[in-house]
Amino acid sequence: MPPHQFTAVDSQPDPRGSIDCLDRLQGEPFYAAYKARVAELLAPRRGGRYLDVGGGTGDDARRVAGMSGADVVVVDASRAMIEEAARRGIEQAHVGDAVDLPFPSQSFDGCWADRVFQHLADPGAALAELIRVTRSGGRIVVVDPDYDTQVVSTGSQELARRVLGYRADRLLRHGTIAHQMGGRFTAAGLVDVSVEGRTLVVRAHTAVDNVMGLRSWARSGREEGLFTEREVEIWEREIDEAIALGRFLYAVTFFITAGTRP
Numbered sequence: 001m002p003p004h005q006f007t008a009v010d011s012q013p014d015p016r017g018s019i020d021c022l023d024r025l026q027g028e029p030f031y032a033a034y035k036a037r038v039a040e041l042l043a044p045r046r047g048g049r050y051l052d053v054g055g056g057t058g059d060d061a062r063r064v065a066g067m068s069g070a071d072v073v074v075v076d077a078s079r080a081m082i083e084e085a086a087r088r089g090i091e092q093a094h095v096g097d098a099v100d101l102p103f104p105s106q107s108f109d110g111c112w113a114d115r116v117f118q119h120l121a122d123p124g125a126a127l128a129e130l131i132r133v134t135r136s137g138g139r140i141v142v143v144d145p146d147y148d149t150q151v152v153s154t155g156s157q158e159l160a161r162r163v164l165g166y167r168a169d170r171l172l173r174h175g176t177i178a179h180q181m182g183g184r185f186t187a188a189g190l191v192d193v194s195v196e197g198r199t200l201v202v203r204a205h206t207a208v209d210n211v212m213g214l215r216s217w218a219r220s221g222r223e224e225g226l227f228t229e230r231e232v233e234i235w236e237r238e239i240d241e242a243i244a245l246g247r248f249l250y251a252v253t254f255f256i257t258a259g260t261r262p
Contacts, residue, residue, distance in 0.1 A: 009078035041258040044068035048109035054116035058085030098126040112141040141258045146178035149253040154238040166221045181257035190259030199253045
């Protein structure tokens with residue numbers, strides 16, 4: 001499996017590219033709306049202490065702290081991201097692994113992880129860590145896109161399903177985990193578990209960074225021997241034709257899972 005952009009930030013020649021990508025997404029209405037819902041489900045209170053796991057540049061943490069008066073801590077595996085978070089005013093920003101959080105048990109009144117679990121090598125261990133560091137009665141919220149829900153409007157739907165399946169199963173460690181998180185929460189002992197779906201629908205091909213490089217997915221799979229050169233050409237041509245004719249559409253559903261530590 002090739003390394004994903006957000007699993008290898010510090011090894012990139014210029015980590016600024018990943019930081020800029022996060023900044024672009026912050027400006028998208030769909031992302032702003034679901035992030036607001038994540039904050040609602042977290043229900044932060046003034047004076048409480050909360051943890052943003054995989055918090056990147058710290059913008060979400062600053063927003064939650066500003067709206068609630070809570071104390072928010074950020075942890076991320078990338079040193080470049082944490083340095084940027086500190087530069088942007090996050091006083092408590094730590095480099096750390098989601099499966100081995102550098103905090104004592106029951107340190108926080110709630111935790112959240114936004115588009116993190118899809119990238120983790122051991123999501124079960126990470127969920128256990130979120131529960132460990134959360135106090136009784138605290139809320140845990142995670143959100144990820146589920147790439148089993150993808151659709152794209154091209155002529156060759158059989159090829160499209162194969163390319164989208166490659167995105168789901170090969171380009172990400174756990175590209176289809178989001179719809180499983182409700183069951184994982186329940187099995188881990190969390191209560192008041194809820195699952196909500198929000199579908200990102202993209203008609204403008206330039207939106208959301210060209211849908212995270214959708215046009216390049218077949219070419220990437222070709223390098224792994226999964227597609228022929230002819231199939232790559234068909235995929236790219238049909239994406240371009242859909243754009244030219246004004247019928248481009250890509251969609252994927254995000255699942256927001258929330259629960260309470262009893």
